[in-house]
Amino acid sequence: MAPESVLEYLAGNEDRFIEELFAYARIPGISAQSDHAPDMRRSAEWLAARCEQAGLVAEIRKTGGNPVVFAKTPKPDPKKPTFLVYGHYDVQPPEPLELWESPPFEPRRAGRNVYARGISDNKGQHLAHINAVEAWLKTGNELPCNVKFLIEGEEEVGSKALYDYLPKHAKELACKALVVSDTEIPGMKHPALCYSLRGMAPSEILLEGPDRDLHSGLFGGAVDNPAMVLCQMLAQLRDKRGKITIPGFYDDVVKLSAYERKQMAKVPFDEKKFRKSVGVAALFGEAGYTPDEQRAARPTFEINGLTSGYQGEGGKTIVPSWASAKITMRLVPDQDPDKIIAMVKKHLKAVCPPTVKLTVTAGQGGGPYMVDPTGPLAQACMRAAKLGFGHECLLARGGGSIPIIAAFKKYLNADTFMLGLALPDDNAHSPNEKFSLDAYMAGMKMAAHLWPELAGVA
């Protein structure tokens, strides 16, 4: 339990915390787009200044890519346990812009929601932790543990620089466990500890046919169509229920246990409401699994983008010169991204006809993650979440990927506990992303309670 004065401080500073959230959300830190490089730097600078203002000792650290912000509570006590909060200041591209109801980097408040790109994923969530530590420090209460913050700028593009940074700074980052708020909870009445995440294996598939777009009348029939070949190659990788048909793809998948299925079933799910929330007439998914299992505990093959030929107004009667697809596979324990990518490459090569040239470019992937949800640290996290939200904390698996978490285990030998503040309608990665100010405030309370709960069992 956090002292009353800490909680009062949080409540008393709500307006300022919201203003700071707005300021942070105005910085378009889009890591996927190279013309936003200056905004990555601005994001890190804003964040480091905010940490200093909160009473932390903060530094911007160079990496091979976008910088990381490293901050810690002052005068660390070696007798106390140390915990590390991880987050990311970079955001997804906001496109398609025309679907936003207000500009993605001009935060708009409507009631208890604030709309902006990156505000839920992940700015609001790690700000809540910084605010909570500020409350401990500024009220003169002694934190029962040392707290470190590591906020990076490449999570949305695969955390490449951090993978290099981690082993070199393992000593400085050493901790008993990590806490990450970057996952979804079912609702304000259902906080949840996420004990598993899917991994990710991204690739870009390029098929090159004729050396230019050809007149489909003069050449069509004797020269193959790369767009059609792409469709035919991709079509056979997944069946109509979502089962992936690449040989060996499921070899390393760990079966869901009866206990897990029982716990996951406690998470409320309203199919009609879910369908409506995404605007589809019918759900879909592998036979024998619930929707929550399908989207969190089963691997997937997704096409994220298709590009070929003429995309403008009207038509153009061509055999396109090339066709490409951006794809990502979500992986579950114990699938290995490198092994999966190699499998996909081999399979694509085997099914590619001689009429086109195939190039598969693998992006930065990350392994899936799982931690024992019944251990003492997990239970401490669940108590803190209950205290913050005022409701029992559920157990859940996350469908998303935070690939760096597997690397934390590897290099820091520490487990990661995921206490998300995102709600199901937050539109992460979609137009009109939003963050709930109620989740922001409850998250701060949870974060304030977290340190005594964790320190008590560490």
Place this chain on the structure above:
Amino acid sequence: MAPESVLEYLAGNEDRFIEELFAYARIPGISAQSDHAPDMRRSAEWLAARCEQAGLVAEIRKTGGNPVVFAKTPKPDPKKPTFLVYGHYDVQPPEPLELWESPPFEPRRAGRNVYARGISDNKGQHLAHINAVEAWLKTGNELPCNVKFLIEGEEEVGSKALYDYLPKHAKELACKALVVSDTEIPGMKHPALCYSLRGMAPSEILLEGPDRDLHSGLFGGAVDNPAMVLCQMLAQLRDKRGKITIPGFYDDVVKLSAYERKQMAKVPFDEKKFRKSVGVAALFGEAGYTPDEQRAARPTFEINGLTSGYQGEGGKTIVPSWASAKITMRLVPDQDPDKIIAMVKKHLKAVCPPTVKLTVTAGQGGGPYMVDPTGPLAQACMRAAKLGFGHECLLARGGGSIPIIAAFKKYLNADTFMLGLALPDDNAHSPNEKFSLDAYMAGMKMAAHLWPELAGVA
């Protein structure tokens, strides 16, 4: 045979004819792009002025879309037969612009070639006819027939306005036969009369899934991926050899006769050279047909463009909200575009899963065309081509489509004879489209000889 003075006039005015070709090619008359509407008008105005300058009586006629240019030789003689030359002043979109070696609307001469969008398809080809009639008129020679010109501005987008215009102006356009130079010949030593064209049935297929792009981690596995569904639906419409698998698709296809196959085999074809000319490692096509048969006498299903999800730099881990494909089917006698489109719509509807919403928007199609290549007018055309090019004229089928030709037969009850001036490396519809000045000059000579040859047997 045209009088010697006509041929001398053509040779003597070569420089001016080339300058005029340049001026015409500078006008970006892209009918598919609505922001080029003023350029359509400019194209028509330039052309009408050019016809007047050539001694013709020319008018710009309003239609429901882009205007048509109608011109005729002065003082028509009712005792003489009348022929009509058809062409189009509109051009294909020039995209992708980055593949052009010089700007598409700044004609660039290199030796006997001129590079510009629309210069071969179709500006240079109908200008050759105008120049040839000018030579007759300006040298005081009496044309043995009345000649009319109908040059439209929507051929590249389906000739919609002309379909309405034709029946209303059938009397004015009345003619014994039509001549069109808008097809390809195997080379300068192989002029060819094209006696058949493929028809065309274009459509746009849109699949709508979730109402916005979704986070592929949070939703993937339980919400279907419209890009994958599009691939799966398109993939099954064509087999790997190019055979279309839509039930009933080949029902109305007229079998190639032994005579036709024999004539088509006379057209020289060098597979290695052909492969190199388009930059592919392997050809492709329906079993049992030669490449020339595959691309001129067999129907095809082509994807002209694919669009879905994120297409920018880097990646974006989404389930895209929608996916679309632009497609065209090339048809052969006696396939009917409306019947084919209905067949495709029905088939797509049948194979579309309930997880996405399907919309098929049919574009303006056109029927295939065939004329008897052994008749007297066909033979007259072949004599004129031999006189113009100095080589025997072959018989060929064209793989492209000039859909309005079927409408000429219907509304004017007149056959169309196609005497193309485009060479196989002209890059029609592709970047770096070019036109051969040798073909331009030989085409003028052919066009000059055409009227006495046709009038002699009409």
